[in-house]
Amino acid sequence: MSRASGSFRLSIVVPCFNEQEVLATTHARLTAAGRPIPGADLEIVYVDDGSKDRTLELLRNIAATDRAVRVIALSRNFGHQKALSAGLQSATGDAVVLIDADLQDPPEVITEFVARWRAGVDVAYGVRKRREGESRFKLLTAHAYYRMMGRVSDHDIPFDAGDFRLLDRAVIDALLTMPERDRFMRGMIAWVGFRQEAVPYDRAARVAGETKYPLRKMIRFALDGIFSFSATPLRLATYLGFFASGLAVIGVLYAFFLRLTTSAVVPGWATLLIAVLFLGGVQLVSLGIIGEYIARIYGEVKERPLYVVREKIGFDEPR
Ligand code: UDP
Ligand code: MG
Secondary structure (H helix, E strand, O other), rough: OOOOOEEEEEEEEEEEOOOOHHHHHHHHHHHHOOOOOOEEEEEEEEOOOOOOHHHHHHHHHHHHHOOOOEEEEOOOOOOOOHHHHHHHOOOOOOEEEEEEOOOOOOOHHHHHHHHHHHHOOOOOEEEEEEOOOOOOHHHHHHHHHHHHEEEEEEEEOOEEEEEEEEEEHHHHHHOOOOOOOOOOOHHHHHHHOOEEEEEEEEEEEOOOOOOOOOOHHHHHHHHHHHHHOHHHHHHHHHHHHHHHHHHHHHHHHHHHHHHOOOOOOOHHHHHHHHHHHHHHHHHHHHHHHHHHHHHHHHHOOOOOOOOOEEEOOOOOOOO
């Protein structure tokens, strides 16, 4: 294949968790957007992330009627980021697009991704200019989170970018050599390097169905991002330690000063209690932070596979 012109294999990876309401629409839109791209030999890889509704059944039907479709069914719900990894592992494209099943990210943007890729960009990532149909709470927390990540992370993870992006084969091969279990894909892709470029777009509301990221999962995901890509929280404990010791020294000097210059005595037990509680709190939080890292080390050393595949559909058909 030639990247600047000519034909190439384009894979689209779609993680699906209980997406029965949108799948038919999604497949139609993806096909309509992907097929006309000049030179693209299209492959769509749906990953069923242990859905409890009719998602897998619908995917089976889609695969039976469309030879471009492949389906990987995971043995249970492993989570969005692992589903993406499963899709990347099986995608055969020279360029691979990651997109959500709910059509919040318009498939039409893929044309622009491919144009950038043709021009030599290795990672074309979507950056959200506007977001429709999200709660104020989600917008606000997302905004704050991206900025905070920018400060604490050791790598430049782009602001307001999700997982909607195109990856060159070289980037995918690099990603596949990374064995970590806490997979914060956008961070891992930033770590890999290569030529990366932002493509601004407007994010739509979900076409149908509910978000599959309840607050609990969102918090977990946010913490994954921080703890997998930054050691700053560990340093925080050190800084707090210095700060508390500094306060103590000032307190001692102040008490001496009062004792020598006046007859006043530093008043009593409330100060003491506050100091003890403050230090106790700081120590517990620091322990918690260390625990968070240890839990992740524990998860890594077990070296379990990232996910388990129950079934693969459409992989052995000749193309
Ligand atoms: N998803 C998944 N496994 C999960 C949760 C979500 O594969 O455990 C998929 C989901 O089907 C969708 C994508 O990840 O294609 C993004 O999820 P969602 O749209 O619910 O997240 P939001 O856009 O609300 O952040
Ligand atoms: Mg969504």
